[in-house]
Amino acid sequence: MLNSAPDTMPDDAPDDALYVRAAHPGDLPRLAALRAEAAAWIALEHGSAQWSSPYDPERGLALIARGATVVAALEPDSEAVATVTIRPTGSPRLWSAEELACPARYLSSFTVDRRHAGRGVGARLGDWAAWRAGCSGARVLRVNVWSDNAALHAYYRARGWRWVRTAPGSRSGALFERPTAAVAPAGVHEAGRLRT
Template sequence: MIIRRASTADVPRLQRFRADAAAWLSARGSDQWSTAYPDELLLASIQAGDVYLVHLAPAAEPIATVTLDRLADPVLWTDAEAKEPAFYVHKLTLATPGRGAGLGAQLLDWCGDYAARAGARWLRLDAWTTNTRLHSYYKHLGFRHVRTVDAPEAYGSGWVGQRPARSAETALSLPRNPVE
């Protein structure tokens, strides 16, 4: 598997990832991601070089996406936490949600490795406040629940967790240099 940075041409596919995941979640009783993500915010993340697509082969359709950045959301993270060296995982989405192949865990391991190589102490994420299955999944992968923020500004995604950034070997052939 390989990963590449997303380009503006990938916006329709990235929006489809979200819509497909929202439909999968809805079928399981969750309203997570039930509203479209604004194109202008997605474009800003792409232009910053923070959005990645995972492929089985260079010409194959993407099988996953993740956004990885250094932007601590002030609604979710305290000023003291925001000063700590950390990377933040957003919008990790698989083309086939719930398939159980370990791709999400591999992608999170790569994110942690990327963060560690860039000198970060933490890999952080937030999750839909009511998605307890996702909370359990993240805890199983070593994330510690920091707090749950119950504020309208959290847009329903107020469960926050972190784990130490650490080196990891994965089956993914991804960019290793944080400054690429």
């Protein structure tokens, strides 16, 4: 995954509702803005070049067309405060043939608006993704993150993700996984039909 640290959630953070829906082409400017904001924050706070390459709108549209990208908002039909892409296949450059044979889903582009960091948005969206992955028959949810982003590695570990290994030769080769969930997370609501 080419992510920012989605957020941190203090114990006393409010448990706001989260509304998840499939992204549509009209979301493309917001997705590009979330990525640009995350890249600037990561560079400033963590010294990482993660997401320093320009957002690719054609790739973004292709993922939207496949139903792989979702957005989350704090109110129905309001501005997206987070996004994640969930795919049924992982990269054979990163994951072994044995790992790819295991029923899994793969996250990418997991981003939370920095104005909402600390509210648990990323944690709840990650829990939702684990539940949706389980609904699809996957046993694990996986992500590959930038190898030099130690803060992001700590974020995932703190939320129950297990570090698998770091794939050599890839700037986003730190591999993590977590079991899927059998129960939908409280306070997360889906709008419309999702294909993830």
